[in-house]
Amino acid sequence: MSSDKRRIIVPKQKRSEETRAKILAAGVDLFSRDGFHSTTSKKIARHAGISIGSFYNHFEDKRNLLIEIHRIHASKVHDMIGDALKIESLGSPGPGGSNIGRDIVEQSLKLHDFSPELHREITALAYSDPQFSEMSRREEERVVELMVGLLERHRDQLRVDDLEAAARVVVHAAEEVVHSIKIFGAPIEEKRLTDALGDMLFRFLYKDS
Secondary structure, eight states: OOGGGOOOOOOHHHHHHHHHHHHHHHHHHHHHHHOSTTOOHHHHHHHHTSOHHHHHHHOSSHHHHHHHHHHHHHHHHHHHHHHHHHHOOTTOOOTTSTHHHHHHHHHHHHHTOSOHHHHHHHHHHHHHOHHHHHHHHHHHHHHHHHHHHHHHHTGGGBSOSOHHHHHHHHHHHHHHHHHHHHTSOOSSOHHHHHHHHHHHHHHHHBOOO
């Protein structure tokens, strides 16, 4: 057989990784579009262009798939937050003061750019499914820990004394407003909300200038 007619053999591991990636992408699409309860394993397999048997070779069921999607996204979010907080300069409030608060808000908005519809599904499951609830709790604790580390580096410029409590207030306030914008649809313009939140966070954290 001439070399130009030889069949290219794809290694099993590479094929397996490609199939897994297709399933993950299909899961994100369908969970976002149709919701968790209206999505089935068969629909995911069909959307991914694979057999249902191939689906079950990689995931136990659709719930197991969504847990893995959530785990991968949470890991990426944690890395992004860590990188953002490393370069964040709470020691430079700047003219008008509230730009630091807005920086925190802008980072929160960027972190929720990934499929707001999927965020809505996972948020809903966190209230009804113990495993999703525990995963969300662990994710929040990691974010709070990073925020405490940031505040600690600039303690002398802050008006708050309890840094852990302050970090939790910042994280929850930003999350609540960002969810109202990205997931639930805020009743007023995004900029009005983010400006107000940024100003509130700055005034909460910093000593009077």
